[in-house]
Amino acid sequence: MTSILQIKDLSKNFGGLAAVDAVTLNFEEGRVHAIIGPNGAGKTTLINLLSGDHKPSAGRILFKGKDITTKPPEAISQLGIGRSYQKTNIFPSLSCLQNCWLAAQSRLRSSMRFFRPAEAYDDVRSRAELALEMCGLTGRRDTIASEMSYGEQRQLEIGMMLATEPEVLLLDEPLAGMGTEEATQVISLLRTLAQSHTLILIEHDMDAVFAVAEMLTVMVNGQVLETGTPDQIRASKAVREAYLGEDMEEMTP
Numbered sequence: 001m002t003s004i005l006q007i008k009d010l011s012k013n014f015g016g017l018a019a020v021d022a023v024t025l026n027f028e029e030g031r032v033h034a035i036i037g038p039n040g041a042g043k044t045t046l047i048n049l050l051s052g053d054h055k056p057s058a059g060r061i062l063f064k065g066k067d068i069t070t071k072p073p074e075a076i077s078q079l080g081i082g083r084s085y086q087k088t089n090i091f092p093s094l095s096c097l098q099n100c101w102l103a104a105q106s107r108l109r110s111s112m113r114f115f116r117p118a119e120a121y122d123d124v125r126s127r128a129e130l131a132l133e134m135c136g137l138t139g140r141r142d143t144i145a146s147e148m149s150y151g152e153q154r155q156l157e158i159g160m161m162l163a164t165e166p167e168v169l170l171l172d173e174p175l176a177g178m179g180t181e182e183a184t185q186v187i188s189l190l191r192t193l194a195q196s197h198t199l200i201l202i203e204h205d206m207d208a209v210f211a212v213a214e215m216l217t218v219m220v221n222g223q224v225l226e227t228g229t230p231d232q233i234r235a236s237k238a239v240r241e242a243y244l245g246e247d248m249e250e251m252t253p
């Protein structure tokens with residue numbers, strides 16, 4: 001397997017708190033790698049470091065072998081690492097298509113600089129339409145985002161990420177706040193996306209995690225407690241003791 005993203009001794013301190021504490025991890029190309037752990041474990045901070053939203057206090061991040069540690073979020077998005085946020089991050093007064101359009105525009109292919117405006121326009125439009133189709137919202141094309149259900153808004157957010165044509169998707173709790181039906185739909189979307197992308201997924205819903213993840217990392221107090229396949233994590237004594245403890249049945253899919 002080839003690592004598409006590697007992090008080495010990565011740390012992020014907030015004052016005296018090590019939110020991410022010397023984490024070393026490899027993310028294999030094409031895999032679904034879930035990061036789990038209790039609230040405050042440092043999962044979102046780790047994603048923020050990978051997306052460039054936070055600058056690390058120490059350590060390195062490599063994407064396809066190249067150091068991207070100090071790159072700003074726009075540059076990281078342009079390289080092909082897309083992210084969704086734990087809280088929805090859409091433009092509420094715009095339609096679904098317009099939201100995807102803006103996202104597509106934010107990552108105009110550099111080659112497009114040499115094309116005429118009409119061609120660049122067509123490129124953005126077709127990527128916005130494709131992203132809408134992939135996230136399952138073609139039927140909601142002209143619906144104003146704020147008029148949709150919470151679940152659909154989260155789906156739209158995934159669409160906006162797809163409009164930037166990422167290779168790696170960073171997903172921070174994509175199922176949070178969803179009903180069962182909406183969650184089922186998004187899990188099936190994640191499975192589809194997993195066929196052609198690398199997914200790094202933070203999720204609380206253990207059924208969903210064990211249904212889609214091929215690799216799991218358990219974080220506690222900013223550190224990696226264990227990384228392994230779902231079977232290895234289920235069997236891990238350290239994980240049982242430190243994280244799941246009394247609630248082991250949650251891990252049985």
Ligand SMILES: Nc1ncnc2c1ncn2[C@@H]1O[C@H](COP(=O)(O)OP(=O)(O)O)[C@@H](O)[C@H]1O
Binds near residue numbers: 014043044
């Ligand atoms: N911007 C910030 N400023 C200060 N502390 C933060 C900030 N972001 C996160 N933290 C702290 O870092 C720790 C890890 O938070 P977070 O990464 O959000 O955990 P998780 O996503 O696993 O719940 C928590 O103690 C949180 O309070």
Ligand SMILES: [Mg+2]
Binds near residue numbers: 043044045086
């Ligand atoms: Mg979080």
